[in-house]
Amino acid sequence: MKIAVIGAGAAGLAALRHCVSGTYGDQVVCYEKTDQIGGTWVYREQTGFDRYGLPIHTSMYKSLRANLPKEVMGYPDFLIPEGPVSYPTRTQILDFLNIYCDHFKLRPYIRLLHHVELVEPVAGNRKWSVKVKDFQNDAVAIESFDAVMVCNGHYFEPMIPNIPGQNIFTGKQIHSHDYRVPDFFNGKKVVVMGAGPSGMDLALEISKNANRVILSHHLTETIDTVFPENVVQKGDVVELTEREVVFADGTKEQVDVVFYCTGYKYSFPFLAESCGVRVDSNMVTHLWKHLVCIENPTLALIGLPFYVCAFSMFDLQVRFVLRHWHGERQFPAQADMLRSEAEEAARRAERGLQKRHFHMMGPEQEHYYSDLANVAGITPLPPVLSKLHNESSMRFLKDLVHFREDRYKIIDDYNFVQLSR
Ligand code: FAD
Numbered sequence: 001m002k003i004a005v006i007g008a009g010a011a012g013l014a015a016l017r018h019c020v021s022g023t024y025g026d027q028v029v030c031y032e033k034t035d036q037i038g039g040t041w042v043y044r045e046q047t048g049f050d051r052y053g054l055p056i057h058t059s060m061y062k063s064l065r066a067n068l069p070k071e072v073m074g075y076p077d078f079l080i081p082e083g084p085v086s087y088p089t090r091t092q093i094l095d096f097l098n099i100y101c102d103h104f105k106l107r108p109y110i111r112l113l114h115h116v117e118l119v120e121p122v123a124g125n126r127k128w129s130v131k132v133k134d135f136q137n138d139a140v141a142i143e144s145f146d147a148v149m150v151c152n153g154h155y156f157e158p159m160i161p162n163i164p165g166q167n168i169f170t171g172k173q174i175h176s177h178d179y180r181v182p183d184f185f186n187g188k189k190v191v192v193m194g195a196g197p198s199g200m201d202l203a204l205e206i207s208k209n210a211n212r213v214i215l216s217h218h219l220t221e222t223i224d225t226v227f228p229e230n231v232v233q234k235g236d237v238v239e240l241t242e243r244e245v246v247f248a249d250g251t252k253e254q255v256d257v258v259f260y261c262t263g264y265k266y267s268f269p270f271l272a273e274s275c276g277v278r279v280d281s282n283m284v285t286h287l288w289k290h291l292v293c294i295e296n297p298t299l300a301l302i303g304l305p306f307y308v309c310a311f312s313m314f315d316l317q318v319r320f321v322l323r324h325w326h327g328e329r330q331f332p333a334q335a336d337m338l339r340s341e342a343e344e345a346a347r348r349a350e351r352g353l354q355k356r357h358f359h360m361m362g363p364e365q366e367h368y369y370s371d372l373a374n375v376a377g378i379t380p381l382p383p384v385l386s387k388l389h390n391e392s393s394m395r396f397l398k399d400l401v402h403f404r405e406d407r408y409k410i411i412d413d414y415n416f417v418q419l420s421r
Pocket residue numbers: 006007008009010011012031032033034037038039040041057059060061064065066067068073114115116117151152153154155270302303308309310311
């Protein structure tokens with residue numbers, strides 16, 4: 001098969017690795033719009049737009065250390081090497097991705113500075129036309145493929161809630177996508193909106209510079225972790241005035257900065273409507289197993305689920321897709337795939353989850369991984385990954401300030417130990 005891979009982040013590299021591994025003898029081209037591999041792990045001081053007029057992709061900030069131990073952050077058969085700490089820095093992860101890329105000799109297949117502008121099914125849906133802008137040669141080309149793996153990430157298009165008064169607020173408003181270093185917050189009063197991993201991490205980071213940090217979230221209970229004294233928790237922000245934020249309980253606070261840590265939108269600006277993929281309230285649909293486009297199954301979207309062991313899941317998803325594309329497993333009938341998606345949506349809705357939580361895994365990840373492995377008949381991920389992921393997420397919530405001092409060691413497919421700090 002001739003396969004296009006869009007993006008050379010951790011997902012695109014996993015896709016490329018299995019496409020070129022020799023198992024199937026596929027031809028593959030990986031298009032990467034920036035000048036480097038590594039995706040969101042590439043730190044760039046610049047925010048806004050790059051020299052080619054494209055929005056900056058990465059959301060990486062300078063001080064970032066992973067919020068998961070390296071023991072769960074490698075690929076299934078290519079682990080992050082042993083070291084004295086479990087929680088790697090962003091540079092260590094980027095170095096690791098470069099080592100992975102070189103180890104599997106992937107660079108010859110990667111076309112840097114190639115921006116995919118349009119993907120559409122052609123020839124009665126039997127082929128894909130991929131239109132690419134080559135920034136180096138300032139040229140546009142259209143190539144034809146049998147299949148496409150979309151690996152463009154989902155932490156680049158900021159989600160900013162609509163709040164009355166946003167247009168009259170005279171302070172600064174910034175999204176975490178554009179955050180790099182804390183200096184900007186020196187001596188300021190800041191409301192951080194959102195208590196996901198970024199909101200929690202960044203509230204802590206800027207508390208060293210800011211005068212006062214208000215962590216606003218809609219969790220029904222106060223987050224039970226020890227924050228520095230200048231960090232307080234409040235409910236949702238419901239309105240902004242010229243200088244104040246108004247909270248759901250009616251209280252008001254004067255602030256200098258509204259810092260949106262409100263997450264990201266799934267976005268596939270290059271997929272033509274005829275591809276059959278839509279984003280509905282941040283649920284990507286219609287997909288089989290969060291992965292395969294039901295209307296055109298030779299299109300796969302790698303990496304959508306979140307709160308997962310990301311690199312291992314990418315590897316598993318790619319192997320799943322290739323087994324099907326190469327006929328070792330058959331896709332179910334379209335109606336059955338649609339039913340499976342609808343049933344999962346209904347199960348999640350029954351549990352009170354909104355559409356935007358459709359791809360959230362967390363405690364469900366083990367079930368998702370084993371389902372993929374069983375259905376495709378491929379080597380499963382060791383269950384210890386999900387176990388350690390869930391343990392680490394719990395420690396993150398309980399002890400935000402110190403959890404990165406924890407050290408873990410995986411001892412077999414099911415067990416890990418926590419080493420002394
Ligand atoms: P990306 O890394 O975003 O890569 C996508 C690539 O596609 C980019 O290189 C982009 O330039 C390219 N691209 C996009 N559109 C096009 C196009 N049209 N044409 C050509 N190329 C294109 N995960 C963890 O496991 N542990 C962590 O501690 C962790 N911390 C994180 C911290 C932050 C601040 C963020 C934002 C994410 C974090 N993640 C973490 C999640 C992280 O995104 C994943 O681990 C993983 O790196 C995502 O890989 P990806 O390849 O799917 O996407």
